[in-house]
Amino acid sequence: MKRTVTVKLQAPKEVERIPFELAVITGKVWNEVNYLRMRDFKEGRIVDFNRSGKIVYEKYKREVGSATVQQVCRKNADGWRSFFENLGKMRSGEFPKWFKPKPPGYREENHLIILRNDQYRIEGNKLILKGLGKFGRVEVSPTSQDF
Structure with missing residues (x-):
């Protein structure tokens, strides 16, 4: 089952910058893996999801964590598979x-943060993010209780 959790966060000052930095880096991961796949496609080569994913994985795994990079690459591959099907x-x-x-x-x-389901959990009124590479574990409180 696929799910999307959307929350509006009010982060404490000490962690306020982390979601923004995380979004910037995961956006870069998406764009880089998409560029590699687009280049293969436009040059008439078979789009090799594994090769492009490994290249980006090795570059970004320490910054945002291996699970995050894998999820972004998987989500991008889903988009490419849908394109080929259509x-x-x-x-x-x-x-x-x-x-x-x-x-x-x-x-x-x-504008992009993609996490695997075991990288976050909700405890009471806190969202706990973990496995985020250089960011480690982050706790943020939502502005409201509506998850």
Whole structure:
């Protein structure tokens, strides 16, 4: 089962910058793995999800943690697989002629945090993030109780 948890956070001053830095770095991970895959696609090569994922993984695993890098690469691969599936359907005539599938796009670096389900938990009124590379463990309180 897939789920998305969206919360509005009011972080203490000492950890206020961490979610922003985390979002910037995970955005860079997305953009870099997407660039490698886009380059393969545009040059007519097979898009090798493992190779591009490993390149980005080695570069960023210490900054945001290995699980975070893996999740971003997996989410990007899902987008590419969907693109290829739609491309096949378009070529076989399942879609109208005006429909043109597009590969995943690039992200603004400060708008993306993707975490694996074991990297966060909610205890009472705190969101606890862990396994975030150089950031370690982070506790933040939400502005409201509506999770």
